[in-house]
Amino acid sequence: MKNLWLSFCVGLYKNDAEEMPKLIIRKEVKMMKKKTKKILALVLSTMMLSVLLLSGCGKDGKSDSYVFKIGTANGSLCLAPLHVAQDLGYFEEEFNAAGIKYELVEIDMQQAADLVASEQIDACVGLAGSLIPQVDSGLDISFTAGIHTGCTKYYVGKNSDIKDLSGLKGKKIGVPxxxxxxxxxxxxxxxDVGVGVSTTNMEIELVVYNMTDLPLALDNGAVDAIALHDPVAASAEKxxxxxxxxxxxxxxxxxxxYCCASYTTSSIAEEHPEAAAAYTRALLKASAYVQANPEEAARLQIENEQCSGDLAENTKLLSSYNYQPSVSAMxxxxxxxxxxxLEIGDLQEGRNIDDFTADHIAKFEDAPESYTYNADGTFSEVKKK
Structure with a gap:
């Protein structure tokens, strides 16, 4: 009986001993399966997040949160393309087609360069002559198209003995x-006519006045000549x-x-080319519209309180400028x-003009050289030269 009990115990111990490793292995397998499921879930979550992020970004790096900010202002007749692009929906059309959000930001045009430099706006329209010296000093913008020519005039008094530009030597000139x-x-x-204008040979005196005060300064004899932009120029002349x-x-x-041009920050032109191209296309179309329909453009500006003045006079002025836009002419x-x-010493000495131009003129594959406006309300694309 004792041997039987011993055999039973030995057998039981043997069976337990054989089963113990199997139990341990099964537990480890279960634990590994759980860990594997967790790892797979983490990998899948990461992949889904990556897909979502990539689907929210385009080839130019735009995302659902990106908004292209355009500086705009009222009060200036020659900003007609900027106003028309808003009024006739060209900005809306081009940015929607590109799948990019945009925002119009009301600004003081005199502060546009500062707002661009501080990244409060991404793009604007401005006088190229004013902007080029600032670009030379470090303002990082790229011009995308020429918008129109003209709009600046220079006058002497009706009884002045100054007959031409050479007569301005030694004279006092009022400027904005x-x-x-x-x-x-x-x-x-x-x-060009031999009058010194460099810092080492300045043969004129420039005096700054508010734009609207310049006509009175000339009429009172405080200055010998003045420089004016329309519509103040046309009004003062009359x-x-x-x-x-x-x-x-x-x-x-x-x-x-081109005296007036569209521009964006250089970083935007490089990092968000689709947005910059949409902006450029909208303004090319708007400018072509003004060229073909100056009276309607003037009417839109007056009706939308973007510019004051007389419809007939504003139409006459818009008609006097060339609003046919161009990338290559800019x-x-x-x-x-x-x-x-550079020749007169107002650009950094030794500046390479070709390199400087290449650095600050932006061209986009999906923006044409220009557009022309057709009688049926459509646009014809002008191919790049």
Whole structure:
């Protein structure tokens, strides 16, 4: 009986001993399965997150949260394309087609460069002559298209003995600002006729007045000549009988150069090219519309309180400018201005004009050279040269 009990115990121990490893292995397998499921769940979650992030980004790095900010302002007649792009929905059309959000930001145009530099806006329209010296000093923008020519004029009093630009030597000239585009153009033209405009040989005196005060300053004899932008220029000429001695719309040197241009920050042009191209296309279309429909453009500005004035007079002024937009002609404008400014010492010494131009003229594959507006309300694309 004792041996039987012993055999039973030994057998039981043997069976338990054989089963113990099996139990341990089964537990380990279960634990491994649980860990594997957790790892697979984590991997799948990561993959899904990656897909969501990638689906929210385009080839130019845009995301659902990205908003392209456009600076805009009322009060200026020559900003007609910027206004028309808003009024007729060209911004809406182009940005929606690109799948990009945009925002119109009301600004003071005098502060546009500062707002761009501080990244409060991404793009705007401005006077190229005013912007080029700032670009030379480090303002990191790229011009995307020329919008229109003309709009700046220079006058002497109706009884002045000054008959041409060479007669301005030794005279006092009223200007809207020392960095205004009118000063840049005037220096370039005076240098051509032999009047010194460099820091080492300045043969004119420039005096700054508010734009609206300039006509009175000339009429009172405080200055010998003034530089004005339309519509103040046209109004002053009519009211005071001033004599025009230079008109950038008509002058052989300037008539094919763009005074107003669209631009974006250089970083936006590089990192968000689809957004910059959509912005450019909208303004190319709007400018082409103004070229073909100056009266309707003037009416839109007045009705939407974007510019004051008389419809007939505003239409006449818009018709006097060339609003046929161009990318390549803006490039030539930039290069010509920089070449002159380098020669008179208003650009950094030794500046390579070709490299400087290439760095600050942006071209996009999906933005054409220009558009023309057709009678049926459609646009024809002008191919790149």
């Amino acid at each position: 600002g020392m960095s205004d585009s009118s000063v840049v153009a005037l220096k370039r033209k005076l240098a 009211e005071y009988g001033f004599i025009k001695i230079l008109d950038l719309t008509e002058d052989e040197k300037f008539k094919n150069e 490039e030539e404008t930039f290069k010509n201005a920089c070449t002159d400014l």
